[in-house]
Amino acid sequence: MNPAKVFLVSLVIKFLLLQVSISKDTINTNELLADGETLVSSRQKFTLGFFTPGNSRNRYVGIWYTISGPMAESVVWVANREKPINDTSGVLSIDSKGNLVIYARNQTMNPIWSTNIVTVSSSMFTTSMAQLLDTGNLVLVGEDGTKSTVAWQSFDHPASMVLPGQKLGLDRGTGLNKILTSWKSQDDPATGEYSFWLVSLGCLEMFLYRGQVLWWRTGPWDGVKFNGVPEMTRHVIYTFSVVNNSHETSFTWGITDPTVTSSFYLDESGLINRGLWQDHDVKWVVFWAGPIVVCDYYGHCGPSSVCDPYNGGFECSCLPGFQPRSPNEWNSRDGTGGCVRKPGLQMCGHGDGFVKFEQAKLPDTTVARVDMSLDLQACELECLRDCSCMAYAVANISSGEGCTRWYGVLNDTGHFTYGGQDLYVRADASELAKYTKSSKGLLAKNGMLAVLVISLAVPFILVLCCLSWCMKRKRIDRSKDEFDEGLPCLDVHAISAATDNFSFSNKLGEGGFGSVYKGQLANGQEIAVKRLSATSRQGVEEFKNEVRLISKLQHKNLVRLYGCYIHGEEKMLIYEFLPNRSLNFFIFDETRRSTLDWSKRFEIILGIARGLLYLHQDSRLKIIHRDLKASNVLLDAAMNPKISDFGMAKIFGEDQTEDKTSRVMGTYGYMSPEYATHGRYSTKSDVFSYGVLMLEIISGRRNNDYVDEGPAMNLISHVWELWREGTPLDVVDPLLGQAFPTQEVLKCIQVGLLCVQENPADRPTMSATLSMLGNETALSSPRKPAFILETRHSNSDSSTPKTASVNNVSITVIEAR
Numbered sequence: 001m002n003p004a005k006v007f008l009v010s011l012v013i014k015f016l017l018l019q020v021s022i023s024k025d026t027i028n029t030n031e032l033l034a035d036g037e038t039l040v041s042s043r044q045k046f047t048l049g050f051f052t053p054g055n056s057r058n059r060y061v062g063i064w065y066t067i068s069g070p071m072a073e074s075v076v077w078v079a080n081r082e083k084p085i086n087d088t089s090g091v092l093s094i095d096s097k098g099n100l101v102i103y104a105r106n107q108t109m110n111p112i113w114s115t116n117i118v119t120v121s122s123s124m125f126t127t128s129m130a131q132l133l134d135t136g137n138l139v140l141v142g143e144d145g146t147k148s149t150v151a152w153q154s155f156d157h158p159a160s161m162v163l164p165g166q167k168l169g170l171d172r173g174t175g176l177n178k179i180l181t182s183w184k185s186q187d188d189p190a191t192g193e194y195s196f197w198l199v200s201l202g203c204l205e206m207f208l209y210r211g212q213v214l215w216w217r218t219g220p221w222d223g224v225k226f227n228g229v230p231e232m233t234r235h236v237i238y239t240f241s242v243v244n245n246s247h248e249t250s251f252t253w254g255i256t257d258p259t260v261t262s263s264f265y266l267d268e269s270g271l272i273n274r275g276l277w278q279d280h281d282v283k284w285v286v287f288w289a290g291p292i293v294v295c296d297y298y299g300h301c302g303p304s305s306v307c308d309p310y311n312g313g314f315e316c317s318c319l320p321g322f323q324p325r326s327p328n329e330w331n332s333r334d335g336t337g338g339c340v341r342k343p344g345l346q347m348c349g350h351g352d353g354f355v356k357f358e359q360a361k362l363p364d365t366t367v368a369r370v371d372m373s374l375d376l377q378a379c380e381l382e383c384l385r386d387c388s389c390m391a392y393a394v395a396n397i398s399s400g401e402g403c404t405r406w407y408g409v410l411n412d413t414g415h416f417t418y419g420g421q422d423l424y425v426r427a428d429a430s431e432l433a434k435y436t437k438s439s440k441g442l443l444a445k446n447g448m449l450a451v452l453v454i455s456l457a458v459p460f461i462l463v464l465c466c467l468s469w470c471m472k473r474k475r476i477d478r479s480k481d482e483f484d485e486g487l488p489c490l491d492v493h494a495i496s497a498a499t500d501n502f503s504f505s506n507k508l509g510e511g512g513f514g515s516v517y518k519g520q521l522a523n524g525q526e527i528a529v530k531r532l533s534a535t536s537r538q539g540v541e542e543f544k545n546e547v548r549l550i551s552k553l554q555h556k557n558l559v560r561l562y563g564c565y566i567h568g569e570e571k572m573l574i575y576e577f578l579p580n581r582s583l584n585f586f587i588f589d590e591t592r593r594s595t596l597d598w599s600k601r602f603e604i605i606l607g608i609a610r611g612l613l614y615l616h617q618d619s620r621l622k623i624i625h626r627d628l629k630a631s632n633v634l635l636d637a638a639m640n641p642k643i644s645d646f647g648m649a650k651i652f653g654e655d656q657t658e659d660k661t662s663r664v665m666g667t668y669g670y671m672s673p674e675y676a677t678h679g680r681y682s683t684k685s686d687v688f689s690y691g692v693l694m695l696e697i698i699s700g701r702r703n704n705d706y707v708d709e710g711p712a713m714n715l716i717s718h719v720w721e722l723w724r725e726g727t728p729l730d731v732v733d734p735l736l737g738q739a740f741p742t743q744e745v746l747k748c749i750q751v752g753l754l755c756v757q758e759n760p761a762d763r764p765t766m767s768a769t770l771s772m773l774g775n776e777t778a779l780s781s782p783r784k785p786a787f788i789l790e791t792r793h794s795n796s797d798s799s800t801p802k803t804a805s806v807n808n809v810s811i812t813v814i815e816a817r
């Protein structure tokens, strides 16, 4: 027994002697704790008693945070997790041998659960009491005549939660390895599929397993944090420590602010959750959860690859000197096969060296060795000398000391936007030359030569603090909210905390669909929450459609979805917050528009085209947006456009070119004629909308703004007239003055007209559009655009704008989405 424990226990005993009456945090020998009775720790922080989880009918003995009661996310420990009691006859007591036991009343001889530490009654050793401490630890105190010791403690037998000060890992003295194991479900605390272990194979690292399968790695302990959890250093209220010595290998965490109540547990869906108790809401909020990003999942990109979820394209790429094992799979965005060595490379002793990866999640350390006596330079030499050494890195980043070297296949290497570590990967001379030349990417060559400093285009960091993602697995199965496989959903409490309970001051706007709120997570990250009104015409299907689609898309010109919430009528989408609102806010407002010079406008035009091209052809799916318009293009702080609102988007099969719907939804002025009148849509109907948008950006006028200038007049017809008269530049926004490159603007007008041609087949594809905008190629002459419409009906529906536009068949128009 270690001295600290002895000290603690003697304190406890002294404390008890002062108390004359039986303390309610303690069970003494020959006392019972019946179902319905509880022990409460001295400062009320923790309660022990019988409880029934979720919708179960069974009774369990457990410890929970007093403040929140025995909910799945606040149960700290469960005694009889595998052996429930089916009625309220259960009793907790210390039996005649000194074990803490649970049995059904009148069944003393057949305990349901026992600490099992004392097998024979001995006069030398007796246990005297069990006490629930304010740390959440239940200790069974024993005496051998001279001193008291802790004979057993719940901290040594964790269930799904680890408390501040509680150790996970191996006690080399007792051989006890303390791991977290998930519950089976929120109704059943029996050991579930997931387990979380501290391992010390090559390095000190934590592994999350799903059954026997390695599911997630935290990355090696780098002296400050686990390399694969950059967020660990961001939150100043937490402390972490990993110890490895001859007594133990352990991980512990703590809170520096005693007013904060925080939990750390492995939930039944395999997520490690960092919970934070919110006093004012009387709720647990998930402050951090992992694994969440695709690259978190072990082996997402297979061996010898790098997984980078932030590169804007396919997240998998091969390490230098490697190529995809199956190019076909790779092209269809399946990276699990990983990479194999390129043939014919001269490795080892032929001028090889190391390529430096910045901000890396270090590869699987199962094949790594640590040598604390080597510095980085010695590390490189040591690795270079041995041909089987594949990579090296600094072992302790805070001291810059020590050397970790990998001997074998590099698995599960990742890239972060911050908080990662430099990793040096062996490459042959030809690869080295390539990386030395390359001016961008994650790689730079290291060596005795100069270190190439690379500036990374750092995309938005996906730190989902506060957001409880329930991805894919069990949580969705048990969800009463009927959520589909694969939809990330969030905790409503985190959302409402972030938006100050949807306060008016956080409201960004309102539309036919409901309201948008600005929110700020506990870590300062800003989000936008689109809360759909119950009467929103975006039905559950459209909503799910949007979530499903956008959560799969990653492109810098598409707005990023963080998650959603759906429960009955309540539907919410959580996006990245874009401070400059939407394009219509700028281009249709004289003051704001004047801040957009031509080069900015051209960048926006190109950005939208890139986003659309990604949707049409470069993403894994072929997606028709169907509602591209100025208000659906959001702008970030640097005025980069991001296409949003996928409520009406449709996925096409690879060979499908067109579809037809009887339910036409879109916005006047942007809808192509074949869609508005016949319900036919294709990538070319998006191209039409894009053409309209481009002309609006150039002119600063809405397509529909020409109502007073005669029937059948709109921006398109106006531009067409000017084009035919040879004066297209007359349409250019006067606020641009003369400060624009004439040829470029002319080209844009022409491309815009090509995009709005009447016949969809005549319109260019988005890739053709982009290449026309980017190159000095000759452009074809536009044919008559689709703007003159045979009939013009007045519309009684006041919500639809009075414009000279299409109104035929059954058109449902959703405005101001």
Ligand SMILES: *[C@@H]1O[C@H](CO)[C@@H](O)[C@H](O)[C@H]1NC(C)=O
Binding pocket: 086, 087
């Ligand atoms: C409860 O458990 C006892 C003992 O395990 C068993 O005999 C009894 O049938 C169970 N009762 C119910 C209602 O399942």
Ligand SMILES: *[C@@H]1O[C@H](CO)[C@@H](O)[C@H](O)[C@H]1NC(C)=O
Binding pocket: 105, 106
């Ligand atoms: C248990 O014992 C008590 C008193 O000894 C008795 O009143 C009660 O009926 C017993 N219950 C059962 C289920 O046998």
Ligand SMILES: *[C@@H]1O[C@H](CO)[C@@H](O)[C@H](O)[C@H]1NC(C)=O
Binding pocket: 200, 201, 202, 203, 204, 244, 245, 246, 370
């Ligand atoms: C951990 O400590 C043990 C015992 O001191 C030692 O043998 C082992 O190499 C250490 N492991 C790591 C990864 O530092």
Ligand SMILES: *[C@@H]1O[C@H](CO)[C@@H](O)[C@H](O)[C@H]1NC(C)=O
Binding pocket: 222, 223, 396, 397, 398, 399, 400
């Ligand atoms: C890493 O370096 C820091 C700073 O020198 C030191 O305090 C810490 O103990 C080191 N950690 C390990 C695991 O060596």
Ligand SMILES: *[C@@H]1O[C@H](CO)[C@@H](O)[C@H](O)[C@H]1NC(C)=O
Binding pocket: 299, 302, 303, 364, 366, 367, 408, 409, 410, 411
């Ligand atoms: C790397 O991944 C491959 C394929 O998933 C696996 O066969 C191999 O054992 C892994 N290597 C290590 C060191 O874990």
